[in-house]
Amino acid sequence: MSLSTIALSDLSFAWPDGTPVFDGLDAVLGPGRVGFVGDNGAGKSTLLRLLAGELRPARGSVTVPGRLGCLRQDPGSARGRRVDEVLGIGEIRGALHRIEGGTGAAADFDLVAGRWDVEESAIALLGRLGLQHLAGDVAHLNRRLDTLSGGETVLLALVAELLREPDVLLLDEPTNNLDSVARGRLYEVVDNFTGTVLTVGHDRELLRRMDSIAELRRGEIHSFGGNFGDYEQAVAAEQEVARAAVREARGDVRKQSRELEEARIKLDRRRRYGQKMWDTKREPKVVMGQRKRQAQVSAGKLRNSHIAAVEEAKSSLEQAEDRLRDDREIRVDLPATRLYPRQDVVDMEQVRLANGPVVTLTVSGPERIALTGRNGAGKTTLLHRLIEHPPKVPWRLLPQRLDIFTEDRSLFDNVEAAAPHAGAERIRAQLARFLFRGADADIPVGALSGGERLRAALAMLLLADPAPKLLLLDEPTNNLDLPGLRHLTEALAGFEGALIVVSHDAGFLADIGITRRLELIRNGLVDRSAAENLPGAERRPKIQNKVGGPGC
Structure with missing residues (x-):
């Protein structure tokens, strides 16, 4: 070694x-x-x-x-x-x-x-x-x-x-x-x-x-x-082979099931013919009895052979499907979060942050703003000062540590507390769209992994009452695995309000369709959008759902 x-x-x-x-x-x-x-x-x-x-x-x-x-x-x-x-x-x-x-x-x-x-x-x-x-x-x-x-x-x-x-x-x-x-x-x-x-x-x-x-x-x-x-x-090549194997295995299951059904029909015809011969006494009783026993043995072998073939085909299908990765996707429609072009969202003027910068910030319509800056510049502080003014539309903040839950209560109970008028059936239906299906919604939040916790936090914020029209996301990709990153992008695809995102992940910011990039420096906010050729804020951005491969 x-x-x-x-x-x-x-x-x-x-x-x-x-x-x-x-x-x-x-x-x-x-x-x-x-x-x-x-x-x-x-x-x-x-x-x-x-x-x-x-x-x-x-x-x-x-x-x-x-x-x-x-x-x-x-x-x-x-x-x-x-x-x-x-x-x-x-x-x-x-x-x-x-x-x-x-x-x-x-x-x-x-x-x-x-x-x-x-x-x-x-x-x-x-x-x-x-x-x-x-x-x-x-x-x-x-x-x-x-x-x-x-x-x-x-x-x-x-x-x-x-x-x-x-x-x-x-x-x-x-x-x-x-x-x-x-x-x-x-x-x-x-x-x-x-x-x-x-x-x-x-x-x-x-x-x-x-x-x-x-x-x-x-x-x-x-x-x-x-x-x-x-x-x-x-991984992409492996998955293409796996999908081909699944298609072939499914075809074999259909083929073997069809042959089993045809064998059953054939055996049923033989049985009816034998019964007719027995009823009409066309042959000696001993001969018919022997023929019946032989037919039963033959039918049993034929039936068992086809049943075994079907079971083997199903087993092959299960093995082929087991090689497929989990391609579940978040697909959620959130019309209540919709904002219209030039609708007032944030109007904050000459606000001094604790570490010195004086900030003016206006947001209108469904803008998607990336808030960047050096470590210690005050980006998290700016988010908290922003909601003190407050915004002109319903808002929700996703903090870095995702500490928005009652840890010992289930995800369902946490969402129900945020949306008390939604009703149990609607909450469970929406949680299923965030990939928390059935009993998954009843797991205590404290037992969730990092990616599950992020999905749970998004579900809780986006399903809240009233529906948020402004989302403030503070380093949302921290501790996320690659499927979790994809799920975050997918969830934001259904959000039609304004976003202000603190993140240093350039790939993620591109994937969610950022329309403006503001950098927080010692003297305030500087608009870097022109340098990066970002689209205009009036245009609704199209999110690209890119699929990734997938404490010591």
């Missing part, structure tokens, strides 16, 4: 309530850059936690060579802590300073363990990832952090992992909350990393930089050589 290759052998794991996740999983991941994809809830983050040693398998083994670094989906808050504490080098710095001051003990030398340049390395890495304002000089490493944006927190956590000088780096949704500049810096880190990188995520640009793709599906890992584009082509 390569020194930078991760190996899984007979890996089995189940949650304390007995829910199985993996059973006898065998796989080899790496070397190089590996994109790790799969549906939400498939177990990607659970596997990363097993690799990191946070969870222990019930059976089997995990082999991760060398030092391990792991960037989690949610690095946690750094507020109130010193920079060097967040970076995990506070104790080493203390030992270094005691040694330099002449008071160092043997334990201090053991703690430093040759890392005499750790402060310089930390400052260089902070600058490399655009966190110069946290770096400065050695003295800045002592400062306590007051406020950091979500993107800055992620980059700071990445610096902490890189300072460990890992041989294997696990990244769980690393581009969440990162602006385009910060994403570029993270891409550079991944490109230049000399060990093995295992990346869980939906960022198509990052996945296109991978050397191979590993897909977790139905408890098994399937490896595909090449980057994400190669993976998509392989």
Whole structure:
């Protein structure tokens, strides 16, 4: 096995309530850059936690060579802590300073363990990832952090992992909350990393930089050589073969069923003829009895042969259908969300945000606006200030953390609370269109995976009473798998109101038909639409429903 290759052998794991996740999983991941994809809830983050040693398998083994670094989906808050504490080098710095001051003990030398340049390395890495304002000089490493944006927190956590000088780096949704500049810096880190990188995520640009793709599906890992584009082509070819096999198997089921029916008709005719011969006594009783027994044996064999053929054809069909991926699509009609051209939606003038910018924003008609800007610019703050004014039409906000539910109540109960006049039958019918069918609507929200939670949040907002005519979406693609990203795009296809979307995902913004792009800078909002040749706001955008392939 390569020194930078991760190996899984007979890996089995189940949650304390007995829910199985993996059973006898065998796989080899790496070397190089590996994109790790799969549906939400498939177990990607659970596997990363097993690799990191946070969870222990019930059976089997995990082999991760060398030092391990792991960037989690949610690095946690750094507020109130010193920079060097967040970076995990506070104790080493203390030992270094005691040694330099002449008071160092043997334990201090053991703690430093040759890392005499750790402060310089930390400052260089902070600058490399655009966190110069946290770096400065050695003295800045002592400062306590007051406020950091979500993107800055992620980059700071990445610096902490890189300072460990890992041989294997696990990244769980690393581009969440990162602006385009910060994403570029993270891409550079991944490109230049000399060990093995295992990346869980939906960022198509990052996945296109991978050397191979590993897909977790139905408890098994399937490896595909090449980057994400190669993976998509392989899956598309595989699905074309699977669809052809399904068509052939369905044809065989019809053929075998038809032959079984014809055999039954033929046997029934023979039975009636034999009964007629018996009734008319045209042959000796012994001869007719023997002939009847022979006919019954022959008929039984013929019938069983055709029944077996039908069952075999049905079994082949089930196996062929099992190779098809879930192509369910969200199709929802939301006429109550409709806005008309030039209808007033937002009129906010000269509003100062907490971090300085003074903002003026008007929205009219069914505009689709992308709100971009550097991490920490105040985009989330702007959304919250906007609804304080308030908008001139019913609105709903989808927050980053999707914390709009009563966690221990079912999805149905949550939607019913948001739309009390809708009635149970209508709520269940609409939830079915969001792919929550039957008992799925009665699962507690706290048990939903990331993609399911996003669908649930969209259902709750779009089915609310009154129907929203303005949707404010704050980083809606965070933690989404690729099918979930497609489902989000599909759901927004049925929305006929105005959208203001905070997102750094350029592909997603293109797919949902953005008509205006506004960038929040230190002096306010700047319209970047002309530079990107975006369509006019008066025209209703057509959404392109693009189908993708599909915490440690």
